[in-house]
Amino acid sequence: MKKTLLIVDDDLSILKLLSFILSKEYEIVVKNNGIDAFSWLEDGNRPKLIISDLQMPYFDGQSFIKNVKISGFYRNIPVIVLSAAHDLEEQVANMPFKLDAYIHKPFNPTVLKSAINQALEVYDESDNN
Numbered sequence: 001m002k003k004t005l006l007i008v009d010d011d012l013s014i015l016k017l018l019s020f021i022l023s024k025e026y027e028i029v030v031k032n033n034g035i036d037a038f039s040w041l042e043d044g045n046r047p048k049l050i051i052s053d054l055q056m057p058y059f060d061g062q063s064f065i066k067n068v069k070i071s072g073f074y075r076n077i078p079v080i081v082l083s084a085a086h087d088l089e090e091q092v093a094n095m096p097f098k099l100d101a102y103i104h105k106p107f108n109p110t111v112l113k114s115a116i117n118q119a120l121e122v123y124d125e126s127d128n129n
Helices: 012-022 035-043 061-068 086-095 109-128
Strands: 001-008 026-032 049-052 078-085 099-104
Touching: 001 012, 001 035, 012 026, 012 109, 026 035, 035 049, 035 061, 049 061, 049 109, 061 078, 078 086, 078 109, 086 099, 099 109
Parallel strands: 001 026, 001 049, 049 078, 078 099
Antiparallel strands: none
């Protein structure tokens, strides 16, 4: 059975690209904002990993990730930020929670897949302990 990845981004072309790149290995769920993504989680869904943009309307990526990380149910789900923010390193450094990786857009699919594999490996190890 494929592991489920939740991808949250308001850019339809990014959602399509990520689905294309990752769908052979993973079950992909896409949401175009943090509100829809969090509602999906609250419906009882639990992905193995979340990939989120930071810059989105309504409920931005940082707010979405913060709500995931302070939740007792979701806080251990690995999170990778995929963003075009010009100050991405600074934003990540100022976050009060740990991210598993952050990657600049435009991105190299090989780098993204490597970050996913590494985060899932750590998650699977901690899930089995």
